[in-house]
Amino acid sequence: MSGDPLLEVEGLVVRYGAVPAVRNLSFAVGEGEIVGLIGPNGAGKTTTLLAIMGGLPVASGDLRLAGKSIRGRAPEEIARQGVALVPEGRRIYGDLTVEENLRLGLAARPGRSGAADDLEAVVELFPIVGEFRRRHAGALSGGQQQQLAIARGLAARPRLLLLDEPSLGLAPKIVDVVFDALAEIRRRGVTVLLVEQRAQRTIEFADRTYLMANGELRLVLDPDDAGDTDRLVAAYLS
Amino acid sequence: MTTVVASFVRDVVDPQVQIDAIGLGAVYALMAVGIGLVFGVLRLVNFAYGQLIMAGAFALALASEWDWPVWAGIVLCFAVVLALSVALEWLVFRPLRLQSPAVMLVATFAVAFLLQSIALLWFGPLGKPAASLVTLNRPVTIGSLDVRKVTIVAIVVAAICLVALVLLLERTSIGLHMRAASMDFTTARLLGVRANRVIASAVLISGVLAAIVAVMLTIQFPLVTPGFALQDTIIVLAGVVVGGMNRLFSATLGGFAIGYVSGLLGGALPTDQSQYLPSLLFGLVILVLLVRPAGVFARGGGPVERV
Numbered sequence: 037m038s039g040d041p042l043l044e045v046e047g048l049v050v051r052y053g054a055v056p057a058v059r060n061l062s063f064a065v066g067e068g069e070i071v072g073l074i075g076p077n078g079a080g081k082t083t084t085l086l087a088i089m090g091g092l093p094v095a096s097g098d099l100r101l102a103g104k105s106i107r108g109r110a111p112e113e114i115a116r117q118g119v120a121l122v123p124e125g126r127r128i129y130g131d132l133t134v135e136e137n138l139r140l141g142l143a144a145r146p147g148r149s150g151a152a153d154d155l156e157a158v159v160e161l162f163p164i165v166g167e168f169r170r171r172h173a174g175a176l177s178g179g180q181q182q183q184l185a186i187a188r189g190l191a192a193r194p195r196l197l198l199l200d201e202p203s204l205g206l207a208p209k210i211v212d213v214v215f216d217a218l219a220e221i222r223r224r225g226v227t228v229l230l231v232e233q234r235a236q237r238t239i240e241f242a243d244r245t246y247l248m249a250n251g252e253l254r255l256v257l258d259p260d261d262a263g264d265t266d267r268l269v270a271a272y273l274s
Numbered sequence: 275m276t277t278v279v280a281s282f283v284r285d286v287v288d289p290q291v292q293i294d295a296i297g298l299g300a301v302y303a304l305m306a307v308g309i310g311l312v313f314g315v316l317r318l319v320n321f322a323y324g325q326l327i328m329a330g331a332f333a334l335a336l337a338s339e340w341d342w343p344v345w346a347g348i349v350l351c352f353a354v355v356l357a358l359s360v361a362l363e364w365l366v367f368r369p370l371r372l373q374s375p376a377v378m379l380v381a382t383f384a385v386a387f388l389l390q391s392i393a394l395l396w397f398g399p400l401g402k403p404a405a406s407l408v409t410l411n412r413p414v415t416i417g418s419l420d421v422r423k424v425t426i427v428a429i430v431v432a433a434i435c436l437v438a439l440v441l442l443l444e445r446t447s448i449g450l451h452m453r454a455a456s457m458d459f460t461t462a463r464l465l466g467v468r469a470n471r472v473i474a475s476a477v478l479i480s481g482v483l484a485a486i487v488a489v490m491l492t493i494q495f496p497l498v499t500p501g502f503a504l505q506d507t508i509i510v511l512a513g514v515v516v517g518g519m520n521r522l523f524s525a526t527l528g529g530f531a532i533g534y535v536s537g538l539l540g541g542a543l544p545t546d547q548s549q550y551l552p553s554l555l556f557g558l559v560i561l562v563l564l565v566r567p568a569g570v571f572a573r574g575g576g577p578v579e580r581v
Contacts, residue, residue: 091463111463112467115464115465129454129457132453140454
């Protein structure tokens with residue numbers, strides 16, 4: 037890890053009723069890093085993100101943001117401490133306009149200072165969002181909605197951006213747009229935890245990638261490991 | 275039979291009946307907004323809404339008994355209704371927020387009966403008159419119409435309240451947060467929208483509307499009893515469901531519509547048959563719901579989620 041840890045997950049256990057979804061998971065994300073989290077369906081990736089965000093109760097273990105525990109905090113408090121989640125399935129407000137969706141992203145900011153500039157910066161990154169400002173978000177295509185969801189997350193000016201499968205269900209061309217945007221977000225110094233199904237692309241792109249299966253951490257991979265399909269397949273099937 | 279129908283139709287189109295029906299519709303629309311706002315953010319049907327209005331009406335009656343000036347009585351009415359709304363939010367809504375809708379509905383039933391019983395203990399079944407507001411119930415003559423001042427006030431106040439509410443919901447951050455929370459509360463919280471602030475705002479605005487309705491109903495029906503506004507609340511709840519509960523706009527239209535229809539039927543039915551009014555009204559409600567279960571003004575005709 038290059039920088040100081042911004043996010044530390046330590047011995048995290050999350051259960052749905054009696055069924056454990058995440059078992060004793062520990063990892064860290066350094067300031068300014070892009071860290072990938074991959075694994076088969078049901079591995080516990082989304083559960084991990086929701087637990088970090090305060091959206092699910094933590095059975096045991098700890099979650100720390102810049103050294104301070106955020107375990108047991110309400111989602112809105114965690115959002116206000118600078119963590120933004122771009123949720124799986126985008127969760128865009130289809131009945132609101134694109135601009136209103138973006139303004140909702142400002143809810144996590146402590147004040148309004150600099151909000152207009154940040155919105156402009158976000159629109160620069162995703163021109164489509166600016167172009168369709170007044171349109172209902174429900175009228176956008178899947179790829180456009182995904183861009184809006186990421187833009188909404190960035191409007192909060194987060195220290196840590198959690199992305200849950202941003203390329204899910206998108207055409208290959210749009211996936212490129214999304215990954216290009218992620219590269220730009222990295223240049224802007226935002227720390228990112230990226231959950232993805234596209235394993236190889238994520239391993240290549242991220243500074244470090246964790247592979248989860250069955251609620252547990254199985255592998256830690258570097259960008260050089262992207263070609264090592266045998267190891268990946270073995271871990272996926274384990 | 276033909277003459278009965280003809281007289282009924284003549285009465286329905288009579289401008290006097292029309293203006294009174296619009297006045298009642300305006301008051302019911304405000305109640306519908308009050309109920310709809312809280313339902314939007316909490317998915318809670320606040321059955322105790324009528325008792326909030328009743329409490330405000332008793333405040334007006336007491337102020338009248340103490341010979342307070344009218345404005346002081348209105349201030350007391352607002353203070354009582356808002357204090358009760360805040361207490362309700364802290365003691366009932368907030369702790370039960372994550373429970374099932376059934377639990378919350380039964381809890382508001384309990385609150386409704388509690389408040390009604392307290393009123394019964396304190397003021398007795400015969401209630402108290404709120405005499406000081408009676409001047410507003412006198413008619414002014416416009417052309418051939420005798421319009422009660424309160425009808426004009428009700429229509430104007432309702433229009434102002436609805437415009438103010440639309441501006442609040444459309445133009446302010448808290449309005450945007452309330453709209454988002456009523457569409458998808460979980461995502462709103464993940465985005466940093468403060469749940470407690472949104473709920474408190476909805477409950478407070480709903481309380482302000484209850485106080486306004488208390489003033490207007492007390493002007494029209496100055497004898498305040500423990501059952502005050504109970505039937506109106508039931509009718510408005512039916513109106514909200516008929517209009518479409520999932521959207522504030524359709525709920526409000528539903529409230530207005532049922533008030534308007536109720537006013538028309540009330541004006542057109544011969545006095546000796548007025549006991550049929552609720553049966554007629556709820557018969558219509560059932561008929562409408564059979565045809566459009568999601569609500570007359572709701573988008574699409576599919577079944578309503580989460581109600």
